[in-house]
Amino acid sequence: MVVGSIPVWESDGITKILLCRRAIEPRYGYWTLPAGFMENKETTGEAASRETDEEAGADIQRHALFAILNVPHVHQVHLFYRATLLNLNYAAGTESLEVKLFTEQEIPWEDIAFPTVSETLRLFFADHARVKAGGSYQVHEHDITRPMRSSE
Amino acid sequence: MVVGSIPVWESDGITKILLCRRAIEPRYGYWTLPAGFMENKETTGEAASRETDEEAGADIQRHALFAILNVPHVHQVHLFYRATLLNLNYAAGTESLEVKLFTEQEIPWEDIAFPTVSETLRLFFADHARVKAGGSYQVHEHDITRPMRSSE
Numbered sequence: 001m002v003v004g005s006i007p008v009w010e011s012d013g014i015t016k017i018l019l020c021r022r023a024i025e026p027r028y029g030y031w032t033l034p035a036g037f038m039e040n041k042e043t044t045g046e047a048a049s050r051e052t053d054e055e056a057g058a059d060i061q062r063h064a065l066f067a068i069l070n071v072p073h074v075h076q077v078h079l080f081y082r083a084t085l086l087n088l089n090y091a092a093g094t095e096s097l098e099v100k101l102f103t104e105q106e107i108p109w110e111d112i113a114f115p116t117v118s119e120t121l122r123l124f125f126a127d128h129a130r131v132k133a134g135g136s137y138q139v140h141e142h143d144i145t146r147p148m149r150s151s152e
Numbered sequence: 153m154v155v156g157s158i159p160v161w162e163s164d165g166i167t168k169i170l171l172c173r174r175a176i177e178p179r180y181g182y183w184t185l186p187a188g189f190m191e192n193k194e195t196t197g198e199a200a201s202r203e204t205d206e207e208a209g210a211d212i213q214r215h216a217l218f219a220i221l222n223v224p225h226v227h228q229v230h231l232f233y234r235a236t237l238l239n240l241n242y243a244a245g246t247e248s249l250e251v252k253l254f255t256e257q258e259i260p261w262e263d264i265a266f267p268t269v270s271e272t273l274r275l276f277f278a279d280h281a282r283v284k285a286g287g288s289y290q291v292h293e294h295d296i297t298r299p300m301r302s303s304e
């Protein structure tokens with residue numbers, strides 16, 4: 001299982017999300033939310049915080065589970081937690097080329113590493129707009145099916 | 153990851169849950185919700201339905217994810233989905249000695265196979281009471297830590 005966080009920075013009414021540009025394959029050079037495989041004897045929440053520290057050097061306060069995404073054709077389940085970024089002392093870890101905050105408009109949608117990450121970002125900004133209008137965050141469960149290729 | 157369902161049967165205002173008595177170790181003879189390990193190329197939801205069919209021969213309509221329970225000292229994560237039992241044609245599969253419906257009062261709390269199952273049942277009946285009072289089901293995330301033994 002892959003577990004990660006959505007580190008949110010709110011300042012002057014502007015919402016930004018912390019993304020990492022991958023320094024490793026697969027998808028070297030593409031942007032992702034901090035996430036990785038669970039290790040022994042940790043909970044899913046602990047794994048999300050550990051990966052956020054390792055890949056983005058980021059201090060977060062972790063909130064509720066936000067998304068569970070099944071990717072059955074690669075035998076994976078990805079979980080993402082909402083999180084508050086506590087300060088701006090983040091720094092790229094060894095698996096990241098750079099780490100940077102993005103508004104919704106600035107997100108490099110064409111250069112996101114994995115479909116689970118773009119889906120989670122889309123769901124997050126949609127919920128965030130509803131929360132601003134008085135709603136609340138949901139837990140989202142979606143299946144990511146194999147993209148159709150013209151050659152298939 | 154272990155995935156299962158909470159098969160709910162509602163009739164005449166009485167709510168019952170379908171449990172299976174285990175025909176396999178560990179915890180032979182103890183009661184559990186239908187659940188098991190994910191297999192290749194299925195989603196968490198598909199795994200929950202498959203295990204419910206295999207262990208309880210039960211036809212369900214699967215609803216939202218209800219509980220995610222971390223059991224870090226055995227490196228496990230358990231997910232349970234709420235489900236509606238569609239008919240009474242259930243029957244013990246090869247891994248079950250018997251399959252039976254229980255009201256909250258009838259649940260054999262002392263003979264439940266795993267702490268994740270008793271926790272899920274407790275959370276379900278608590279939410280169910282809130283739903284009857286106009287509330288809604290939540291998604292619950294809890295960590296099950298190693299029980300303290302007097303010998304430890």
Ligand SMILES: [Zn+2]
Nearest residue numbers: 123139140141
């Ligand atoms: Zn959703």
Ligand SMILES: [Zn+2]
Nearest residue numbers: 275291292293
């Ligand atoms: Zn809870």
